[in-house]
Amino acid sequence: MKILEVKTKGARFFVVAIISALAFLGCNEKPEAKKPKKTQKPNILFIMSDDHAYQAISAYGSKLIKTPNIDRLAKEGMLFTNASVTNSICAPSRATILTGKHTHINGKIDNLMPFDTTQVTFPQIFQKNGYQTAMFGKLHFGNNPKGVDDFMILPGQGFYINPDFITSKGDTTITGYVTDIITDVTLNWLKEERDEDKPFMMMYLHKAPHRPWWPTPEKFKEFTKKEFPEPETLFDDYSNRGTAAKTAEMNLFTHMMYSHDSKIRPELLEKMGDKVTPKVEEFKNGFYGPYGRANREQKAKYDEVLDEINAEFEKNWPTMTDEEKMRWKYQRYMQDYLACISSVDDNVGRVLDYLEESGLAENTIVVYTSDQGFYLGEHGWFDKRFIYDQSFKTPLIIKWPNTIEPGSVENEMVQNLDFAPTFLEAAGIEVPSDMQGESLMPLLKGEKEKWNRDAVYYHYYEYPSVHMVKRHYGIVTKEYKLAHFYFDVDEWELYDRLNDPHELNNVYDHPDYAEVVEELKQKLKELRKKYKDSPELDQKYIDIYKKMKAEKENDFW
Template sequence: MASSKRPNILFVMADDHAAKAISAYGAGINNTPHLDRLAKEGMLFNHCYVTNSICTPSRAAILTGQHNHVNDVMTLDSAINSRLPNVAKSMRTGGYATAMYGKWHMGEGRAHEPSGFDDWAVIPGQGEYWDPAFITKAGMANHPGYATDIITDLSLDFIKKNRQENPDKPFFVMCQHKAPHRSWECDDKHKELYKDPIRLPDTFTDDYKNRARAAKVAKMRVSDDLTYYDLGLVQPDGGSKHGLGEKMTNTWFFTDRKIKAPEDITKFKLIDKEDGTVFTFQSHTELTEFKFQRYMQRYLRTIQSIDDNMGRMLQYLEDEGLADNTVVIYTSDQGFFLGEHGWFDKRFMYEESFQMPFLIKYPNLIKPGSVCNDIVCNVDFAPTFLDLAGLRVPSYMQGVTFKSLLQGTTPEGWQQVAYHRYWMHNDMVHGCYAHYGIRNKRYKLIYWYNDGLGIEGTGPADDHKEWELFDCQEDPLELFNCHSEPKYADVVKEMTELLEDKMADIGDVPVHFGHWAASEGVGPQIGAGSGEVKY
């Protein structure tokens, strides 16, 4: 029997957690029993998408229910305005105890601190895995230990305190982990996990043919762009004669260098930073596959702590009799490449980066073992939280509640489309072109409009504005751009019109040459209802 009492909402979000790295999604690369419980006892979403596949904009979209051109948080350098309305403010006004712990990453300083929360403690910037500092209402606070454990502790402590002081007051808690973000530093107890080789993805050796140029020029390759620091290896002194690559001095990650081997690979060695193990190689292919295995080990080990702590949270809710009337959600701020197309990282509208994992458990509403194949987006989270809480969804939110999907009903005319836009922000580190596009249940249309401005090795003379169309049913690996194929002409027209309608609906416009405002007569000009793109 459904309870008339308003539910608690526990929102747990990781950073860069690919759906394939949750065993409930069936990829078979790791084991996450506690996350899997959310799917077994609730619902798993197969088509949850991010509107901008990068940390800061995604977090802003989740908090405000708005697309990034509206909340003005479009890049990693953006900072949210604390005066903006957001879901936490609505929840608090509606009678909820609200809290935020963990990764914030939407600016620092009083003008950009979390607002709408009764309590909060957030890591500055990307934060540290070990002994992290936190920004709090009272100032800086240091916490010894491992970040994932500490963020969970803070979240549970707030819930316990609220239960003691306001036993009838529902809570809305956003528990936002740093893991599994780069540089993938695991808890000591997980260092021996995942030592068996992981199968290479089918597209690991992708040659990027039959695609837009953006795929080829991106600097996110496992083979070339991982660093000594990323993989926990000793970086040797010296320059190119010692096999060192370019120094990444312009990135917020680290200043360590990429691992570039000499032509004679037999003279090259790598050394484990912790135990001194020496690795040698007989071919460059062997080195690349070593990097992949090392990357995956480190990445998956950090996820194990997330799974452990999800188990702690679920156990607490059961012990306190809160499980039936608490909505528990697990997601990530976007997807992540786990060697697909030879990449790590995110940013692109290609599926592995575009898809967010989304698991939700709420026994009073959701049938156990449910699977949803309808399309939802991160801008839809905030309206759904409010709807579940029985609160008004404010008109400023562009997202749509999907409460009916949780009940197993797809409303007539449901928005089976997902819009994505990645703004160029002089990304010399990753070399990712700006783009926007639309996906429905079968097709994906992407427009790459970036002129290369600010990306090393490119420039105005090297413009590549291109369209891609993928048939996600016939080509789920997204290897063949069929935009120019005659048999897809009607699909191109249909998807272009769909893109035009969505952009008009949310108030977004084409951008030319990386500027921040649309210019009449430049960029893709889509005639109303025509489906014809003019330049």
Template sequence: MNKFYPVAGMVALSAVTTACQQADKQEKKQYNIVYIMTDDHTAQMMSCYDTRYMETPNLDRIANEGVRFTNSFVANSLSGPSRACMITGKHSCGNKFYDNTTCVFDSAQQTFPKLLQKAGYQTAIIGKWHLESLPSGFDYWQIVPGQGDYYNPNFITQQNDTIQKHGYITNIITDDAIDWMEHKRDDKKPFCLFIHHKAIHRNWMADTCNLALYEDKTFPLPDNFFDDYEGREAAAAQEMSIVKDMDMIYDLKMLRPDKNSRLKTLYESFLGRMDSAQRAAWEKFYGPIIEDFYKKNPQGKDLANWKFQRYMRDYMKTVKSLDDNVGRVLDYLKEKGLLENTLVVYTSDQGFYMGEHGWFDKRFMYEESMRTPLIMRLPAGFTRRGDITEMVQNIDYGPTFLDLAGVEIPSDMHGVSLLPLLKGEHPKDWRKALYYHFYEYPAEHMVKRHYGVRTDRYKLIHFYNDIDTWELYDLQADPHEMHNLYGQKEYEAVVDELKAEMLKLQEQYDDPVRFSPERDKE
């Protein structure tokens, strides 16, 4: 039997149908992803994590308008390997990029940008790649060779040309990222944009406009700055001491014709990239500091403190430019109406030592370098705000972005999606332990190879290869990891439990370098 609908009823039905279709379309709308990553930026130098040193108002905007992960870690605290873990969602044993000195990233392997491409996303990376091979899985890319240069840097283009751009690298990368969003992308498609900075990598060369900043600040030495490494053989063997290993010319800019250092020639090559105005500004600032330093000729603890103060100031100046440029990206997204449909992520490839244990650099499984900042500004529809305390790792980024895009997460990825946490959920089966493995030895800074496991309270580390030592820390009682508890009878049960957990994770991730319980009993 035919049904008769009054005109008013048909109009109402049509309106309901249209509203449902619009709601369905909105529900299926794919979010954009802007993934900003820096090099060697540690949580201690972000005011949304730590207010002792400097203010980072634009980074704080991301945290204040979204979420801050308070237990965010990496799987291998070294630039190239960390990036490989991030882009594949796998530990180093799974992606085969173990270190910066012997490896080339296999670009043919599965990565999350490739999977996003298949789902209709535009993908782009601008800035630091640092995986030796050329990028794949990106519709657009423009990368710096290796570490890149702070001043007038070279870029490798998709045409495999190397071009030089004039200016300061953090500004240039941001300029190019905004230009891609404004002029080069298809605005009818969702996008995933990597804005990957050279900053704040050694040797911390600030933009000329920021050179005079923070010179009035004096920083207290960390309590363990003069650590004697008692009971920690691997820590004693490193070569990343501010006192002993920080180069007076390369790191601290104390260049004078009659002075030499191991890295002097490299520093001079950096200065040689500057134009006359940049070089004049540089020498105007550092000239008086150089003259004063060699006149006073500090020694002993006075020299140690002087080096620490210069390191802190130069690092902070480099962060300042980064923070300003993050603000530019946020302002652009807001101005173009993109902010509410975009997940904005800020993180670093690992943490860094700001004088803790007397060090600079990273590599160790200790907290300052295993930890990495992670903040996210969430798109509309995600109401979670504040701190997320669950333990997360950089192998989780790929699964998270895929999950957000509605793409199936491959079963061979080691990481897990953080989307439930972004929705305010607290899964009862969330991981209780993290696995870590560092491989690059012998190499710069001479940090021994090691693997380990971290829980919410304890950390167990095994240093191996040319050494065979274990370290155990109670992070609750000893957050600065000064007292190695391994071998103490009262912790035997804890060690046994951690070794079992570590072996389980090594088997889960199919790491060929594993702890052997049988050998341990010998």
């Protein structure tokens, strides 16, 4: 064992690691940057956060937070306003990104169904074609990523405070904050481990801002003093919508947890007893699981803020109206969620600064995205899963010097399905014929006339499960969104995206939209056939679910 003191921006932490794993560390020593050798093929830096809503990026017009470093990419590259996912949930989204295939093809339809390990991922293809490859941060499925020369990944969801990591040389625990640590390791690789004679493809993957939202102590203190504007639909009553919206379990007031989410200590909840309403079922160790990882010094810093939050809650909660409680939960949610994003933005800035200082920026494609969107109180919700915009849409910003026009904005319908073929084509590597995505190269090069997609396909499977969002599939164009909810219901919803941007009115049965429904249903059939999805596959996955549920005595999900 060896203990290293590593200084990070604005903080210090201590690394306790197996000696064989120390090669990943020492990452904030600042050796003189080496001038990179020119390579014909571009480097690719793929930056992905987890559950980062586009509404929380100032380049997308956010009124909640400033993200100057992510905005730098938009100013120097292309911002996509209609980027979306094929299945709005973490592991399936990542499987789609890696394979360029829909989840019903790669097997990862939900967070628990196994990934088809015979599938070839784009890092494998890059590796075979002379690229040096690396992955640092959150993968979320599998502990041995394929196609990467170097990796250091979080097991499962990972922890914000003093996280564990899996490496090719053994497991290790690092004292510090996860967003800072992932960046330290990334920078160390770029500075010390990279082969200057090869182009690189790096995946720099943040855990933040995934639930439960634990910021650094400094951001925690700063953001709890802030108040954030409420979305117009915070108090949505789900009228003019179908069963799915009415029965989903992701409402801030009725489903957001006091300890796990709002940081109320369990012993205070027990002390207050029936004064705490509405009653919400808590995760076991929802508070002490994350908080308990902190050391004495870290806890002292968190306690300073936690004491204030808990004192305010004990004093005011019993006399607050339901409306006031909803607003309080929203503010607590935004304070922690946005504080986590602020750290992501700071650290993205560190990496972008190094690319500039080292000269690597000149030949590096930089991508910023999230594994899906997220609800920030819209419709009264948190989480994702739905085909509705805040869940279905995802941030996507791409910078490519001398190819992408700086400051450009693109509104074509693109998906995470398209990332793999785009990266491969940009690197001059043949795209496998079984990839289902389309390369974004025509859009990146300003050749929109060569882009002919007018609709995208979506399919969500994880039901019954946490948050209880019903299974559904659908088609989305710039103008309309048609979705079919199935399994225990048979309901259709149609939204006019241009005239009803908040998606408040299901016009499926409105006579004025009869022709639209007929046309979109036909297009939906064609898309399902194109992507090899079908009613038979729907039933196959339902049968698998029922069998697994029975075998696990209702504990499958």
